[in-house]
Structure formats: structure tokens, C-alpha cells
Amino acid sequence: MGxxxxxxxHDIFYSFTRSWVIMLAAFITLFIIITSVFAPWLTVHxxxxxxxxxxxxxxTPPIWVSGGQWTxxxxxxxxxxxxxxxxxxxxxxxxxxGFLSVLLAMLIGVTLGTLSGYIGGWLDSxxxxxxxAQLTVPPILIALLINGVARASLMRELQESLVIxxxxxxxxxxxxxxxxxxxxxxxxxxxxKEYIAASRVIGVHPVAIMVRHIIPNVMxxxxxxxxxxxxxxxxxxxxxxxxxVGVPPTTPSLGTLIRxxxxxxxxxxxxxxxxxxxALVVLVLSVNLIGDWLRDTxxxxxx
Amino acid sequence: MFSYVLKRFLxxxxxxxxxxxxxxxxxxxxxxxxNNMVGQEATIADRAALRQxxxxxxxxxxxxxxxxxxxxxxxxxxxxxQQRPVKVLLQERLPATLELVLIxxxxxxSVGIPCGVYTGLHRDNxxxxxxxxxxxxxxxxxxFVTGILLIYIFSVTFNVLPSYGRGTVVKxxxxxxxxxxxxxxxxxxxxxxxxxxxxxxxxxxxxxxxxLEVLRTDYIKFARxxxxxxxxxxxxxxxxxxxxxxxxxxxLQVGSLVAFSIITETVFQWPGMGFLFIQxxxxxxxxxxxxxxxxxxLFFVIINLIVDLLYFVVDPRLRIERRVAG
Numbered sequence: 001m002g003x004x005x006x007x008x009x010h011d012i013f014y015s016f017t018r019s020w021v022i023m024l025a026a027f028i029t030l031f032i033i034i035t036s037v038f039a040p041w042l043t044v045h046x047x048x049x050x051x052x053x054x055x056x057x058x059x060t061p062p063i064w065v066s067g068g069q070w071t072x073x074x075x076x077x078x079x080x081x082x083x084x085x086x087x088x089x090x091x092x093x094x095x096x097x098g099f100l101s102v103l104l105a106m107l108i109g110v111t112l113g114t115l116s117g118y119i120g121g122w123l124d125s126x127x128x129x130x131x132x133a134q135l136t137v138p139p140i141l142i143a144l145l146i147n148g149v150a151r152a153s154l155m156r157e158l159q160e161s162l163v164i165x166x167x168x169x170x171x172x173x174x175x176x177x178x179x180x181x182x183x184x185x186x187x188x189x190x191x192x193k194e195y196i197a198a199s200r201v202i203g204v205h206p207v208a209i210m211v212r213h214i215i216p217n218v219m220x221x222x223x224x225x226x227x228x229x230x231x232x233x234x235x236x237x238x239x240x241x242x243x244x245v246g247v248p249p250t251t252p253s254l255g256t257l258i259r260x261x262x263x264x265x266x267x268x269x270x271x272x273x274x275x276x277x278x279a280l281v282v283l284v285l286s287v288n289l290i291g292d293w294l295r296d297t298x299x300x301x302x303x
Numbered sequence: 304m305f306s307y308v309l310k311r312f313l314x315x316x317x318x319x320x321x322x323x324x325x326x327x328x329x330x331x332x333x334x335x336x337x338n339n340m341v342g343q344e345a346t347i348a349d350r351a352a353l354r355q356x357x358x359x360x361x362x363x364x365x366x367x368x369x370x371x372x373x374x375x376x377x378x379x380x381x382x383x384x385q386q387r388p389v390k391v392l393l394q395e396r397l398p399a400t401l402e403l404v405l406i407x408x409x410x411x412x413s414v415g416i417p418c419g420v421y422t423g424l425h426r427d428n429x430x431x432x433x434x435x436x437x438x439x440x441x442x443x444x445x446x447f448v449t450g451i452l453l454i455y456i457f458s459v460t461f462n463v464l465p466s467y468g469r470g471t472v473v474k475x476x477x478x479x480x481x482x483x484x485x486x487x488x489x490x491x492x493x494x495x496x497x498x499x500x501x502x503x504x505x506x507x508x509x510x511x512x513x514x515l516e517v518l519r520t521d522y523i524k525f526a527r528x529x530x531x532x533x534x535x536x537x538x539x540x541x542x543x544x545x546x547x548x549x550x551x552x553x554x555l556q557v558g559s560l561v562a563f564s565i566i567t568e569t570v571f572q573w574p575g576m577g578f579l580f581i582q583x584x585x586x587x588x589x590x591x592x593x594x595x596x597x598x599x600x601l602f603f604v605i606i607n608l609i610v611d612l613l614y615f616v617v618d619p620r621l622r623i624e625r626r627v628a629g
Contacts, residue, residue, distance in 0.1 A: 133318065136603050138559035140566075148584035148592060149329060235445045242447045243569055243581055255447075262451060262570075266459060266466075274455070277448045285443040292439070 012297055025289035032283055036091035043085035054080050062271050075271040078264065083271060086257055087279045093253035094283070097167055098234035102226050104172030105233075109179025110222060114210050116180065117187025128184070131177035139174035143236050146170035147245050163248055167240065171233050178229075179222055186218030224298055227291035231284040238280055254280040311611055315604045320371075322600040326593040327370045330380070379594035384586050389594045392579060398478045399469060400575030403567070404560050406491055407499035411560075412553065415503040419510025420545075423518070424537055434507070441504035446563050450497040450570035457493060465490045467572035498567045502556045509552050513545045547618050554610030558603045 007013055016022060035042060061068050062075040062083075074083040116127040134142065150166045190196060191214070199209050240246035241255030249256060254276050261273025373379070379389040422431040444452075458466035471486050472479040482488070517523065518541055526536045565577030572578070576595060583591035 136555065136558065136607055137599075138562040140559075141562040141599070144562075144565070144584065145592075145596065148587075151584065151587060231443065235443075238445055239447060239566055242445075243566065245581075245584055258447070258451065265451065265455060270455060270459070273451060277451060281440075281444055281448060284445070285440060288439065288443045 015297055016293075019293065022289060022293045025286040025293075028282060028286040029290060032091055032286070033095065035088055036095055039085070039088040039092060043082070043088055056080070059269055061269075062275075074275050075269075077260065077269075077272045083275050086252070087254070087276055090252055090254040090257050090276060091279065091283065093164075093247055093251055094234050094237060094255075094280070097164065097171070097237045097247075097253065098230050100168045101171035101175065101233045101237070102229045104168060105175035105229065106179050106222060106226055108172065109176040110183045110215065110219075112176070113180035113183025114187050114214055114218070117184035118191050118206070118210055118214055120188075124184075127180065131180050134174075135177045139171070139232070140236055140239060142174035143167075143170040143240060144243075144245065146173060147240060151245065163246075164251075167237060167246055171236050174236070175229055175233065178225060182221045182225055183215075183218050186221065187214050190214050190217055220298060224291070224295050227287070227294050231287040231291065234280075234284055234287070254283075307615065308612065311608055315608055318604055319600060322597060323371055323374060324367065326374075326596055327367050330370070330589050330593045374597060379597075380590040382583075382588055382591050384583075384588045389590045392591065393576065393594060393598070395479075396574060396576045396579050398480060399573060400561075400564055400568070400577060402480065402482065403491070403494055403498060403573060403575060404557070404564055406495040407502070407560055407564075408557050410495055411499040411502040411506055411556070414499075415506030416510055416549070419507040420514060420542065422507070423511045423514025423545075426515075435511075438504040438507050441500050442508075444500065446497060446501055446566045447570050449500050450493070450567060453493050453497055454570070464493050466493065469574060494567050494571045494573050497570070498560060498563055501563060502560060505556060506549070506553060510545065510549055513548055514541065517541045517544050547614070550613055550617060551610055554606050554613070558606050561599060561602060 016026075058076055058078050058080045060072050060076040063070060063073050065075075068075065072082045072084070074087070076082055077086070112127050112131075116124045147166060147170050150162075150170070187210075196209060196213060199213060237246060237253060238255030238258070241253045242259045244259065246255055247253050249260075252260070257276035258273050258280070261269075261271075261276060264270075264272050377390050377393075379393075381387065382389050382392060385392065418434055422428075422434050425431050454466045457464040465486070469487060469490050471484045473483045473487075480487070523536060523541055526540055531539075561577075564575065565581060567573065568575045568577040569581055576598070579591060580595040582588070583595070
């Protein structure tokens, strides 16, 4: 357990424990992740298995309103699905898509950024021009366009199973330029250092230099960018699902739940949309807080 | 100076051509235009005749040239779903979106910049802390959640503001404006607040961090050492230098307002272009998608051009470098 002691002695851990807001945010995020991973075992029923629903339980209000039942702590929607369970299952999709798309964006961005920064020349100009062109268009629009085109061009049967991949792909493509830029500037700084020159002199292959030396040393700012990118990806996915062009209703995410609930907002069943909306805000806020704290902690100017 | 303008202008045209090419590929090769235009009962001979008449058998270069030619005139064909010319649809919807975006931009700038300056100048004030925490929540709230919450509070619970539509509009030429009626303004409040919130928080944070950076520089220290009042230092020197990067970011944000207007229009059933676009995506209505993409690309290119030129005008350092270089 010596490593645990070393972690607790580190000044980053100290700054972590000083701020109760950050500790709360981290706890909430961990809680959400764990409940969403174990959702099938924790929930009353699987909300998206039609055979487990009882229609007579539809429109049950939450427990603190008269008419509520303890089996459905946050109420049910128009088909008898427990809102708490739908939120837990919805979290899964939101977290999955958010995480995977940032992974894809990092993969593309770090690769192109390292190539661009280390090799330079015309490749650098080309990649940077591409990144600049894409940065002028907001990521939501890009994700929307790619999604729209994919829908128009894929056949209906393929669509259902491929939707999540298309979604991850579109958000990943929308987000790669910033990772590329950060990696590129890091790579450009690294490539002038002596140990890289030494490696080149020995005869190490350029690809090996990039993978073994450059990338590990420029990953720092990229990871911080990722912690800010994950909530953004979750928001984009929720927005696309809300608009109807995201995940299909059979595997809904928080955005789809909000859309479904929106229709009942005026007829008085406010809980169907408000609780998923609050869940989304809490998730995004917590991850944002952690990302902000990480960025401030690792900022060399403030240390 | 002139060569710079010319270079940027040519770049913009290149970008537009690229976008036009992507749109062209979409409109001709995604799905079959002929299939989408005629019904199921058309015979093969009819389809072949239609194909010939539309010129789909000509070489690609000719087709692209025709596409660009028509696009420049504003003719994007006929919507698959609504069977009306896309140009007419756009004309009907454009004023709504532009008015919404204008009001939101004004709101975001007029609240965001002063708040950013205030929190930059008075760092440990409790007012600053409140503003900053609110801004953090603002960044985490997706636009549609803000819209739904606002609808719930003001339309459902208190019933003071309308939750959909534009109110009564006044037609002036081909423009329909909601500015001249009371219901028009009332209907504008909730959507524009929703739309501007995200941009407001972003502008606030950027102005604040820029302000903090500028206040740390040497020339500010020297101005203070000379004995200038706080007011002269902050507003005479610091603010002017803060505004340069703010201009660039603001220009880009106006562009992203257009993107977020899609969401806001969907939540509030605002009859604008964004709403039209979403329905086109849902129904694979390619002509509208193509028209929207081209228009938005044009909008972005123009904004980027203006921002670049403004940057050049505002920052004297760029002008001196150019003169020395050439």
C-alpha cells in the first residue's frame, strides 16, 4: 500500500481534498457511473422490455405527490416505465456515447496532431487547414450533418443497429480538431529537444520516436481537454437524441427521455421530463467541475 | 492590406466551392433524385425520360456547373416532402431565424461583456462568485434543457409568456417581422434568452480570463506606478487590449448561434430555418438539407471574413508588421 501513501502525499491530492465542491462532484460522477453499470440489477424492471411493463401504472406521480407508489420513486411515464430506471439506463447510453466519441476524437486528433507537429512541412499545413476549416463550424452542426447524411443514405434495417456507431462517429469527427491542435503544439516543442535528436542520431525509426517519446509527453493537455470534451459530447448526444436524430427509442438516452416527456409537460405530468433533465444537468455539471479543477491544477502558470 | 483582403476573399470562394461540391454529391448520389421525385407508379420509360430531362446523364462536370449556377441564383430545386420550391420555403423562414439570432446576439454581448469585465476586475467579490457559479451551471445546461425549464416556469406555472410560435407578425415586403407587435416581442423573450445563455456564459468566461491576463502585464503595472487612477488604467488601457481576442471569439460565437438556433426553434416551435432543417433531416429531404448547408456555409464564411478584417483593423501590430514586411 506504499503507492497509496505516495498518492495521498502528492500536492494534487491535497488540492483535491481542499475543495469540498470537487470532492462532491467526483463522488456524484462515480455514483452515476456505478449505478449505470449495475443498472440491470439495481432497477425495479427493465424499462425497455415491453413485457415487464404494466400499463395500469402509467402516469404515476413521484412519491411525494399524492397517488405515488414506493415501487416507482420518481413516477412513471405514459407506458408505465419507472422514471428512475429509465434515467439509470439512459445514463448508460449517454456515458457510453460520450466516452467512446471522445476516445475516437482523441485517436484521430492525437495521431494527426503528432504527425503534423513532428513531420511539419506540407502535411502540417494541410492538416491544420483542414482543422481550421472544421473549427469554424460548431460541432453540433457537424454531428447533425453527418447524422443526417448517414440516415439518408443507409437502408432502414441497417440503421437500427448502426445508429450508435454513427452517433459516436459523428461526434468524434466533430471534435478531433482541438485535440490535433494541442498535440501539434506539444509535438513541435518536443521535437526540438535533445533526447529526440539523440534518438534520431541512433537511428530510431520516426514512427517509433513518435509513439514512444513524443506522444507520452504531450498527452497531458490532451487528457485535460478530454475531461472537458466528455461533457460536451454528452450534451451533443443528448441534443441530437432530443431532436430525434440520435439513438433510437428502443435504447433511449437522457435526451430521448426528455423529448418523450416534453409532450406531457403541459398536461401536468411534469416529472416525466424534469427528472431526466435534472439527471442530465447533474451529470454534465459534475464532470465539468472535475474538468475545470483538473485544468486549473495542471496549469503551469498557476502552480 | 489589399493583398491580404484579396487572399482572404479567394480563400472564402474556395471554401464555398468545396461546400457546394459536397452538397452536389449529396443531392445527386445519396438516394436517387428521380425516385424521390416521382411516385411509385411511374414507368421505367417515364423515369428514363425524366432523367434525361433533368440532365442526370450528362458528365459530372456539367452537372456540377449547372448546380452551382442554379445555387448562385438561389434555386435549390423542389422539396421532396413539401413539393414546394425550396427558395420559397427559405424566404418564408429566414426572417424568423435572423430576428431570433439578432436579439440573442445583442443580449449575449450586452450582458456577457460587462459581467466578464466586472468579474475580472473584482475577483473576490461575492457578486463575482455568484456570477461565476451561475456561468458554470450555464455551460452545463444544454440549450434544450434551458428552454424546457423556462417553458415550465413561465408558461406552465405562471402562464405569463407564450411557449410557441412568433405571435402576430407584420409583413413588410418579403420580410415578416415580429418586432412591431406586442405579442411578437412577448414570444421573442423566452427563445432569445434560451439561445443566448450558452454564448453569454462563454463570452463572460473569455472576457474574464483575458482581463485577468491583461491586468498582469508589465505595462499595466507601469501605468499604475505612474499614478493613473484605477478607472483610467482599467478602461483606458486594459479594456481595449482585452477586446481584441474577444472580437474574434464573438464573431465565431455568432456563427454558432445559428447552429444552436436549430435546437431553440425546435423547443419553441419557432417557424425558422433551423426547424425546417431538422424536419428535412428526419425525412431525408435532401434539397432542403443542401440549401441549408450552403446558406450556413455562406453565413460562416462571411462572418469569418468580417472577423479577420476587423482583427486586422483593430490590432495595430498586424498593420505595422505588414508595412515592414512589404
